[in-house]
Amino acid sequence: MAAEKEPEPAKRRVGRPRRIDPETIVETARRILEKEGVAALSMRRVAKEVGTTPMALYHHVRDKDDLLMLTLSGTAATVPRPELPADPRDRLLAVSLHMHGALARMPWVVEVIGLGDLTDKGALWMVEEIVGAGIDCGLTPADAVRAYRTVWHCVYGDLVFRHAMERRAEDPGRKRYFPDMLTDADADELPHLTALAGRWSELTDDYDVARQLGAVIDGLLGRAERRR
Structure with a gap:
């Protein structure tokens, strides 16, 4: 009786990297700013906390100044006039x-x-x-x-x-x-x-x-x- 072949391990699918939600990026940056201030904010820190790489983050945010602008945007609207x-x-x-x-x-x-x-x-x-x-x-x-x-x-x-x-x-x-x-x-x-x-x-x-x-x-x- 021929020995049964062991099933081959499933091949890992190669596809697009996980999409980063811009709102998640902004919320993460705002949380760091609120708790630790501007000095603690960096592209590397935000990338780590949203579970991606700094290189991937640069596809969504040009630089730290751009990230700060995105974080500021809409802040005034949260305060009633x-x-x-x-x-x-x-x-x-x-x-x-x-x-x-x-x-x-x-x-x-x-x-x-x-x-x-x-x-x-x-x-x-x-x-x-x-x-x-x-x-x-x-x-x-x-x-x-x-x-x-x-x-x-x-x-x-x-x-x-x-x-x-x-x-x-x-x-x-x-x-x-x-x-x-x-x-x-x-x-x-x-x-x-x-x-x-x-x-x-x-x-x-x-x-x-x-x-x-x-x-x-x-x-x-x-x-x-x-x-x-």
């Missing part, structure tokens, strides 16, 4: 505070924007409202654009500073660099800072973003009032 007051000055302040509040809840977006030339088109309605409100208050279009830039610098600068202080606070062994560095010997050269050093934390902890932004906006709009 507020009801805005009719008065243009109040509207300008309301939009500025909305911008500050939305970004404060998404520190990774602040970090990405800090790389330059990266933004979410869906967030441009805030720029439109601020510029439009400035014009309605009597500013020239050029001054309204400059006023927006000033407001943005205040918002962005405050958020960057707050996040830096939060990171420092996570290390209880580190002292605050200012005003701990001041001593009585500095009184002649820095009289005001030395006098206020003991109250500095109290005064800065009481910082009111709405009040200070309002003061900045009133100063910017004063240019239109003087022209009138």
